[in-house]
Amino acid sequence: MKLKDSLTERSLKKSLQKSKEVLFSGETPYRKILLELQKEKFGLKSAYVLHYLPEQGEDIYTIITDSYEIVTIEFKRGSYTEAPIRKETISLDEYRKGLSRNDLIQLELATELLSNQGHP
Secondary structure: OOOOOOHHHHHHHHHHHHHHHHHOOOOOOHHHHHHHHHHHOOOOOOEEEEEEEEOOOEEEEEEEEOOOEEEEEEEEOOOOOOOOOEEEEEEHHHHHOOOOHHHHHHHHHHHHHHHHOOOO
């Protein structure tokens, strides 16, 4: 997908950059999310939150890591000191299937941000 530097793209990019800042800030619940990611990805230096879905009893985060994998982590609402209810890793290609245009743009922007930071 070719990016055009549209207003939508700039807004999505800003949101992604903010998600990285917050994720690495060390604040709860983000500290627990980062620790869960680091269990799987030693040396994790970069990650972006693609989606956050607050459900009735759970909080679900979908994150792209600097190894270009998509990780979905689900926590019991308000219980970030406990282990996640679910943690699932899928490939970029698998994640792309069925995404809306905006979600595809956001994914493209996230992979671009990762590649601009010297990741493979």
